[in-house]
Amino acid sequence: MTHDHDLVLRPTEAQTAAALNPPPGRNGGDVVVETLSGLGATTVFGLPGQHALGMFDALRRSSLTYVGLRMENNAGFAADAYGRITGEAAPLLLSTGPGALMSLAALQEAAAASAPVLAIGSQVPVAGLGGGRHGYLHELRDQQASFRDIVKSVHTVRTQSQIPSAIAAAWESALTAPHGPVWVEIPQDVLLAETSLPVVTAMDATPEDIAPRPELTAVAADLLSRAARPLIIAGGGVVRSDASGKLRALAERIQAPVVTTFGGKGAFPWEHPLSLQSWLEDRHTTDFLEDADVLLVVGSGLGELSSNYHTFKPRGRVIQIEADAGKLESNHPALGIHADARLGLQALLETVSPREDASAPERVAEVLSRVRSRIAAQDLALEQDVVASVRAALPDDSPSFWDMTILAYWAWSAFDARHPNTMHSAQGAGGLGYAFPAALGAASADPTRPVLAVSGDGGAMYSIAELATAKQYGLPVTWLIVDDGGYGILREYMTDAFGEATATDLTRPDFVALASSFGVPAVRTTPETLTEDLKQALSSDGPSVVVLPALLRMFEPTHL
Structure with missing residues (x-):
């Protein structure tokens, strides 16, 4: 009996001829780039x-587009964002030892954010593998050990024939939910080394979907259908699985308010009557979340930031x-339902019973009113105006990327991400x-x-x-740098904890010059001209920088 997949694997006459007559002048690097191209990179x-x-x-003999950054960690951050935006595995090419190690912080962020990054690094010659000290430049006793605690999987190649299989296995691992480096x-x-291996053609490394167990979703649907006060926490998994439409459909069907985590921004419409925002x-x-009798958490582990610093205690x-x-x-x-967010939500949509709750939007509005009143009492008009100015300037479908800075902490809670x-x-990872x-x-x-990037002056110096x-x-990247003369949030933390700050004031350059x-x-802009200056920068061709000298303060979070 002949199966369809047997036919797919049988080479054509042209493929056989090409395989038997590989072009000259290729090396192992060509096998790497051919494999990446064959996988769809x-x-x-x-x-x-x-x-x-x-x-x-080998890149110059390939059709791949190369984007070279000036430091490996930054190259890792760029690959991370490419993976987040496209949902594809982003190849990251690195050298041995120092070059490889410089990427670790970026790969930690990719792991924490489930960004699919395919890092390919060189190694010392085969004779030097195995943990010895052979005196090779860049040599580490066990290079892969430095990555094993961070990445999803580690793959070591020893011969050219192993390259396609190793890269394909890594590609599949990176794109298996949850995505990761x-x-x-x-x-x-x-x-x-020169190679006589056939040119690598199309390869299949499609990961299997993680489907929910039907008996679990049946129980979940029953609980949600009978709930008096259902609520939904939507995390980054909803965004990564492109499930925002299914989330909205489910929320509306069972009249459940939705709060999005900081990683799930844009998963649910900000101004929707059921939106608790972030x-x-x-x-x-x-x-309000603790008062829910049934709480559906989708695509979030309810970590430190999503649980109000572990003070959240669901009843x-x-x-x-x-x-x-x-x-x-x-x-x-x-x-616990182990599943891709999209498939899990789809299963609930197919089995949950609609419920009516005219009071849900009213209860949501009451919570948001209390939040606004608390913020209004803290004399933070400048900060709110800056957030509003950025939102007014940025096109709705333009991506934004935020460093660990006070304006970003505001944006986590207060910024309306209008699209997933x-x-x-x-x-x-932080x-x-x-x-x-x-x-x-x-x-x-x-x-x-x-594209918009937002940094403080301290973080900006990492990326100059x-x-x-x-x-x-x-x-076409506009970089907004909020210059407050140091590590602003650390200055606040230290002042609050110790009465004064140490090591947080910084000498910095004239960023405009x-x-x-x-x-x-x-x-150089001002809070009053920020919207117009950002709009002009974002509408211009190529990169631009907007510097805002401002001392912003963080709103006072409440944990208790």
Whole structure:
């Protein structure tokens, strides 16, 4: 009996002829880039190094677009954003030792945010593998051990014939829900040696979907149908699985208010009558969530930020749909459903009974009114005006990327992300320097729409070198730098905790002059002119910088 897939695997005459007569002048690096192309990659990020030159030399013989950043960690942030925006695995090419290790903070963020990054690093020659000390430049005793605690999977190649299978396995791992970074390492001599292997053609590394168990979704649907006060917490998994439409349909069918986590911004319409928005650091929101008799958590592990710093104590029944099995019931007992958010929501939509609750929008409006009153009592008009100015200037469908800075902390709660997958920050791992290189990665994915990056002056200094990258590739990224003369949020934390701050005031450059020296247009703005200056910058071709000197304060969160 002949099966369809047997026919698919049988080569054509042309494929056989091509395989038997590979073109001359190819090396192991060509096998790498051919495999990436065969898997569907179109863009790669990275930074060359001595051991990795075989891969980079092969790029000029391929159709792949290369975006080179000035530091490996920034290249990792760019790949992270490319993966978030496209949903595709973003190749990241690195060299051995120092070059590889410089990417670790970026890969930690990708892991925390479930961004599919396919990191491919070189290694010392095969003879040096195995943990010895052979004196090779860049040598580590066990390079992959440095990545194993961060990435989803590690793949080591020792021969050229192993390259396609190893990269395909890593690709599938990166795109299996929950998405995440993976690590492949290939020895220098394997990359440089001439190869007689056939040219790699189309490859299939499609991951299996994680479908929910029907007996669990049946119980969940029954609980939601009979609930008196159902509520939904929507996390980043809803955005990553493109399930915002199903989320809205379910919420409307059972009249359940929805709050989005900081990673789930845009998963539910901000001004919807059932939208609690994202005020998770407010006790009024926390109290409302605790009062639910059935709480559906979709695509969130209810970690520190999503649980109001672990002060959230649900009193009702919790249902958790989560693709990361390790996050199921990790913080609260629940009916745990291991599934992709989209498939889980679809199963509930097919089985839940509609319920009427005319009071739900009224209760939501009351909570938001209390939140607004609390913020209004804190004399924070400047901060709210700046958030509103950024929102007014940014096109609704333009992505924005936010560093760990006071304005970003405001945006987590107060910014209206008007479409799914348009607001991203480094709140997964919390490292500095994310916003600008990430925005460059997003612009590489879609250069037809402007992209906004938001940093403080402290975080901006991590990424200044990438102004050269932005200029070199003409990427349409506007970088808003809020200059408060230091690490503003740390200054607040230390002053509150110890009475005064230490090591938080910084000497910084004239950012306008510095950007101009790279050939990047820059302007110094004010809170009053911010909207107009941002609009003009976002509408111009190529990169731009807008500097806002301002001392912003964080609103006072309430945990108790």
